[in-house]
Structure formats: structure tokens, C-alpha cells
Amino acid sequence: MSNLFELHRALFERAQQACRDRACWSPFPEMPGKYPNAEAAQVDGRSAFTAHLLAGRFELDQPGRVGELGEEVSPYTQEPLGIRYPQADVNTLFDVAEAAMPAWAAAPIETRIGVLLQVLDVIYREHLFEIVHAVMHTAGQSFNMAYAGSGVNALDRGIEALVYADQAMRAVTPSARWERRFGPTDVKLQKTYRLVPRGVAVCFACASFPTWNAWPSMMASLATGNPVIVKPHPATVLPMAITVRVFRRVLAEAGFDPNLVTLALDSMAEPLGQVLVKHAKTAIVDFTGSVRFGQWVERNAHPAIAYTETAGCNTVVLAGADDLDAALRSLATTLCMFSAQMCTSPQNIYVPRDGVDTPQGKVPFAEVAQRLAAAVDELTRDPKKASMILATIQSPQTLALLHQMNEAGATRGQVLLSPRAYVHPDFPKARTSTPLMLKVTPAERDLYAEERFGPISFVIECENADDALTRATMDARTAGGLTAFLYATDEAFIAQAEAAYARAGAQLTTNLTGAMPLNFAAAYSDYHVTGLNPAGNATLTNLSFVAGRFGVVQSRRPVVA
């Protein structure tokens, strides 16, 4: 079994280096076209996905079956997927997880990490495009985003979590010989330090990005010896069901109990979340999802430890730009990307009242707002282009919120862009919308001072750049903020903004224009979530994300001479 580690050793050591120097690296091709035998693989992936639809039943050989559930609806067709998944008795899942733990925990670190690298490799080689289609037809992402953001980038985050788990565990020597004089006698002790997993982990996956957080969370728990019960969002089950089946197969093939990884399903009508978090055997909770339930998890998980990523009001401060059009194009792209259903999408765009500094002089606030709206409109006018960038709206609730905010904006501010459905060229029934953009003043803070999930943004008129920065960083501190974007030409102001966003705990991107999406987060390089504001308490990935998932229990006894 440790051959699995040998098989992946070179990759793992390269990943360790990447985590140290945080330069660009990934073992995976960035674009789907560069995947080995891309065309055939994509056809196979689509077939595998279609086979799930045709079967109508997802086979998962796990214990405790009590029934079936399944209520997924494709945002592309707005038709039910029609896949039924086994529903399991929760207590049984905990019991079998606990039973599976001792042998897994007793295995050498390299064995566990080898098996987990193999899981990621099998997902990559055998299931990637199947998962891509599963993500498209549940989360509603575009094909390219599903490949990158829910495929290879999520695999990278999984490897990254293994690197940090390994580092935290290796910091503990397995044994020591200890000698000290006590008065006249020399005491010699042999000490053994065991890494003991905390216990059963419950991993919540979210509706819009199921794998990106779940895979690294699962890796962090499993690498440190803990079993994982996966609880997908009922709207987005298939990607995680495929995931769980791969884990179970690879674990079993490696001689371990597949019940180290199981699937717990619920429905929108009868959610299981609180039951799972408060279960007496829950030791770890990883949660990605809504602010509301995330905060409940943080407050109520005890005695389990909780790692959360929820959401926030991501902000933009637009104070100056060498090339304003380039800056606005980058912002517009990010406002459109997956219809801003990303935890890193910006929402609140602060612009000084007297305008934005450019080499051509100040561009007034109103003009900036109009030009940004025009840039968004430009990206979304043509349905084919729109479909590539906007993709679909994952949930009907998001559409409802869009229309509600549109009405509020019309009376309280000025609607820069009204949302409208566009006709997806491949899926004419897709649930779609172009973005809503509102121009407001700080008097409308009640509208924008919380996350408005979906393609909703606010261009906010501020007194000046300092005021913009103050308001933007306050949003991060009070409502949470994962990312932040700054355009400015004054280096002193940039330094001030870096310090202010550091205190507010938001990852800052400054003066970026061009081909890279502003909110692209690179595994091994970009830290995701600081844990320093209400947008979540866990970082992908640092030592803190892994170090609490196990304890050190020592045993010591006299050395027998």
C-alpha cells in the first residue's frame, strides 16, 4: 500500500515546494482542451454523466440504507435530473465511521497520504469530465469553469491540504528517549507520541461550488486519521456522490474500510444539518454555505471543532487607474463570472464622488458608473458570449432576490443595469440572468451591507478615496469579506489600503487588468479566507486548517536496561 505513496512521491514533493515558495504550479492542465486525449475523455465524461440520468438511481454500496432521495434540478434545463440516491440512517453512518477509524489511524502517515493522492489521481484520470457535467447540471457552472474551478483547481486544493496535514503531523516526533537526574538517580524514559484523530468529521458541500472546499476539507480530515461523512447540498448531490464512490473504491482497494467516507443525504424540506452538527459523535465540522447556517455552526458545533467558509461583501475601491477602460473591463468580467455566484465575486464598488484619477484627469463618478455598466452590458449582450461567462443561475431564490433588489434599487437608487434572462444557445430553457447593477449612496447601506448572492452589484458614491477605503474595509469587518480589489495610482494610498485590508482580513488584488480573472485564486499560492472576519474561520490552506484535526497522546515508561 505504501507503493501508492511512492507512485505519487514526486508529485507530492513538488507540491510541498510549491506550498513553500508559492510560485505558480499545478500538475494538471489548465484548460479542458489540454487534458490527455481531451476529445475522447470529454465524450466519455458526458456519457458517464448521461448514464446517471438514464439509470435514475445512483448505486452507493454503503450501510444503513433506509430509503431514497433526490431532488436535483438542472439549471440548464430546469428539469429534474431524476437521480435517486440512497438515504442512510445517520446513526449507522457514525457507527461505521467510528469502526473504520482505528485501522486507518494506525496506518503510517505515508500510507494514508498515498491512498488519498491516489483518490485524487483516480478522480482526475477516470471521473473528471463526469464530474464537470455533474457540476454543470447541479451548480450551473459553465463547462470551462466546472473543469477549472470544480475540477483541477479543486484537486490542487486537495493536494495542498495533504501537504499541510503532512507538515503538521511531521512536526511531532514519533518517539523520544528522555534522561534526567532526580537527586541521586538517573531516570530514563522511553516516550511514544501517537497522533490520534479527533473523530468523525462532517463535511458540508455547498450548492454552487461543491468540490472546491469539500475536497480539501475531506483530505485534511482523512490525512489526519478521521473518517468523513459528506453532506452535500440537496440541490448539488451528484458531484459529491461520485466523489464518495471514488473514495470508497480506492480505500477498499488499498485494504481499508470504505466506511471511512460515506454520504448523508437530506432534502430541502427536511434538512439534516443541525442533526449532524449536534450529533454526539461529531468531532469535526467543515462547512461551506450560507452565512446564516455557517454562523450557527460556529456557535453550536462545540464540542466539535468547526472550519467554516461562508460569504461576505467583497469590495472594490476604484480611486485611480492608468488605463481606466482596462480596469473597468476586468471588473466587469469579474462581476459577470458565473453570474457572481462565487464567494470571491465583488459586490460593493466604492468610487469617489469627484471621480477617478486617470492620466487624462478625473473621470467623474457618474461616468465611471455608466462605463462600468456599459462594460458589463458589452459582455452579456451576445447570448453566446453571455453563456460562456454568466452560465446559469443556480437557484430560483437567486432569481427572486435579483428581482426584489431591482425593485428596491429603482426606488432607492438608480438602476444602471436591469437583469434580464438571456437565451442560452445550447440550453434554451436555462435559468439565466444578466447582472443587476445599482448606483447608490451610503444612505442605501441597508441594501448593500450584507451579501446579496448572485449577479448584484452596487456602485457607491463616496466622498473621496479615503472614505471609499474606510467604508469598504468596514464592510469586510462587519459583513465579512474574502477578496477585495483596488485600483489606485497613488503609492501611498495603495500602502494605506494594503494595511487597512490586512486589518479587515480580506485578500487584496491591486491594479490587475488583462487576461487573468480578478478573483482567480491559485492553489499553492493564494490563501483563501483569512479567518479574520465573519466570512469564515478557516483558511485554505494553512497549518491552522489541519493542526487541530488530531491530538498528540503520549505514553512513557522506564527504559528497560
Next chain:
Amino acid sequence: MSNLFELHRALFERAQQACRDRACWSPFPEMPGKYPNAEAAQVDGRSAFTAHLLAGRFELDQPGRVGELGEEVSPYTQEPLGIRYPQADVNTLFDVAEAAMPAWAAAPIETRIGVLLQVLDVIYREHLFEIVHAVMHTAGQSFNMAYAGSGVNALDRGIEALVYADQAMRAVTPSARWERRFGPTDVKLQKTYRLVPRGVAVCFACASFPTWNAWPSMMASLATGNPVIVKPHPATVLPMAITVRVFRRVLAEAGFDPNLVTLALDSMAEPLGQVLVKHAKTAIVDFTGSVRFGQWVERNAHPAIAYTETAGCNTVVLAGADDLDAALRSLATTLCMFSAQMCTSPQNIYVPRDGVDTPQGKVPFAEVAQRLAAAVDELTRDPKKASMILATIQSPQTLALLHQMNEAGATRGQVLLSPRAYVHPDFPKARTSTPLMLKVTPAERDLYAEERFGPISFVIECENADDALTRATMDARTAGGLTAFLYATDEAFIAQAEAAYARAGAQLTTNLTGAMPLNFAAAYSDYHVTGLNPAGNATLTNLSFVAGRFGVVQSRRPVVA
């Protein structure tokens, strides 16, 4: 200022090595007699302590003074110390702590660690015996224990915390250059990773061991950039007041704001604990003290993160011994040490009904119980010997509990040893008691299945060794357990016990006899608290103890060619 790090670099690097290999090391002399110029230093220390009594007022130049408090009573004289300490407005302490943070957080890691090593060095060179006497006359420890357990060993734990803080921070590269192609363009980003402290830490120190947990907690918070408000137990203020004054002096001398460390006082009648934990500016809580308040802290600290060490039912399984008398002497010593007012003192001693295996055959349960009681009696009969080992009873509540449990034991089990005051040879009015030992069966589990603080132990009749192990490890799992002690001759049973205690999260010492106290925990070698059972969630010291005290906030921008 970074010369301070250079000054202590050799020591710090040696400490790093000790944390890696966990062999025996300390830069400090183990016994007070080996301190440099021991006699003069001890005289000076006593004078410094006496000067506090004579002054009747502890000068602490910190902001927000609103009054004075002081209600310490020496367990050695049962007279008030009569020292008044400044009482501060809590909001002011948080405000000045926050104001002090940015410059401290901006200092290089080596600068902070250099200053903190200097603090420990100043405590060691200038205040150690003053603190020893302060601990004696508040916590009630013996001179030798105050020197070791509250002096040099606590300093060692402080250095250890710095080693791990340094390790966790060094795991984050300060900057990276990142290059990737996006389509036709090459994107080059310069990334900066800032370590951002979580915010104001509140450090609770306990009544019986004020410095041992507080110093490493303070070091962990300060090394990672956070200010600390120290909240000592109202019965044991002086050791922490001296501590705070040293921190403030050394910080100021190094050019930092002394308000990075302040003292928040309360009284038994008007406790401040909940106010401090729930204060909007509290970001970190370190708590050592009662199970009850510790669990409240764990449940209610959110959004602050909490590191706790409370207490538990430490257990003994006595199944076999090559030299039963030696085992019983070691157990008796540990039952007496500081009147079992240590979080590592054993309480529940499980013995098989049909006796303990010895080379001379089975020694029956009743005889083992009697011989253990006799060994304790032997250690405590002579007041001079008793004073060295038992010292005093810190609090009147502990005496009251002793008498209450004595009465319960008389009706519910058999009293093996009744507690009685002994006359301390140097302090005839000292609050003292010899231990209470009860012989019970599992039917009396309600008596022993929670921590009974103080010199109270139970010898519990079990069916056999397996039953003893099952019951003992269940105590750790349900009521918490920091340490555990095993005497057994069957290697298979020892392996079984090591595995069982590992699952229960208690640090196990097997077959130890002789000069070393059973519950001696060596800094740099013995992990203290596993975080895996209700006795606390934090370990002194591992990466998990430090890694959450700061976040990583990055800023990235295009490389200017």
C-alpha cells in the same frame, strides 16, 4: 532591538532542537540551590516579596485606573496579604491594547521573539524568587514546587510556546513571484503575505498554578502579534501582577507600547470573566481553571477562539507490578504532591477485585488499598515531611469539599484515610490537610465520576484488569483526563491500555517508580493536555496552540516590468 534576538539566539535554537527531538533539556537549574548565587538571590527574592506586603500597594503604571482591589489571603498564614492592586476600566484596556497592536504586529518575527525571550530572561534573573514567594503565599505551593513548577518549568513552557509560534509563522513565505499564462498573455504577480494577529487576547490565570499555563499562553499570543489582557484569579494576583510589570517594562525598553500587556482585576464577589470573554474586542481567550467556567468559555467565546485547560478525573489502573511497594510509594507521593491540587494529580485508582499481579502472587484488593493508604500515611505523618510534599490547601472551598466527601465516603464506602490538619513547622496557622482516601465500588460512581479538587482519591474495586481499564478510560472520555498511570506486567495488556488511553486522550505513564514524580511534565518533551477529551481543548505546546492566533492576509499586484 533585534539584538535581543541575537542575545538569545543560541538558547532559542537549542530550544527548537529540544522541541524536535523531545529529549531532556532546560536552560535553567532544576533545583533552587543550583540557581546562580542561590543564597543571595533567595534572600533578595524574599525581600522583594516582603516589600510588596509592606507597601500594601502594587504600583502598575497602566491606563484606565478606576480604583483598587485586593483580597488575597496567604494559605500559609491565613491572613490577608493586604496588597491593593489598581483596578482598570475594561474598555480602556481593550482600547489601549488595540492601539498598541499595529506597531508590534509590524515588527519582524525575530524582533518580537527577541523581546519575549528577554522578558523570560528578566523574570528568571531578577524576579524568580520574588515570584516563588508570591506563588507560595497565594497558590500555597511549597518553596521547591513554586521554584520548579511555577518558576523554571513555566519559563521553559514559555520558551516552548515561542518555538512553535516561530515554526507556524515561518511556514508562511513573506512573498512570492507568480507567473502564469492566461491564453496569449503572461501574467506576472508580486504577492505579499502578511501575518495578521487575530486581536486582543484575554488570558485567565488560575488560583493554584498561575504562571504555568499563563506564561506560555501569553507568549503564544504576543509572539504572533496579539496584545494580552491578563485576568488573574482574585486569590492569586501577585505572581501575575509581577509578570505584567516585567512584560510592560521590557516592552517599553525595547521601544514598544507597554499596553500590549495589561492587568484586569476582579473580585470573587464581582467576577469579570464573562464580561471579558464576551467583550466585542476579545479575539482570543486562554483559560485555565474550573471545568464549569472552562466549558462556558468553550461554548460562548465565539467569535473569539478559545484555548482551555480545565481538569479531569485522572485515573490509575493497578493491575500488576514487579515491585508493588515501589509502585505504591510512587502513587502515594503523587497523591500527596501539593495536596493533589495539580491538574495532573490522580484521583480514581482502579484495582481488580482478585488482586494485583506480583512476582509473589496476587495481592488482594483490600490489602493493596490498605498498603497504598499506609504509604500515603507514611509520607504525611511527620509534619516536616508533610509540609515539603503536601504544602497547603489553596482555598477554604477545598477543605469544605474534603470534609463533605469524608462524610459521604463514610456512609457510601470505606474511609481508608481521613483528612486531618497537620501543623506546618514554619507556618503554624497554615491551611493544611492530609489526604482523604476512600475505598469504593463502581456503585459509588456518582462520587468519583467528576473531579473532586484537592487531596481526595478513590480506590475502586473492579472485576478484573480489563474492567479497570474500561472504567478508567471511560472516566477520561466523559469527565476529562490529562494524565493516567498504569502498573502492569502483562505486555499485551500494556499495549491494550496504551491504545485505550490514546483513544481516551489521556497522557499515559506506565510502570514508573523511583525518584521522578509520576505526574512530572517536562517542557519540550511531555505534551500537556491532548485536546481530545473534556479536560481542555488546547495542548502545551503544539502547532494547534499557536497556528490560529494569526491569519495570513495577502496582497497581490502586477509586477511592474
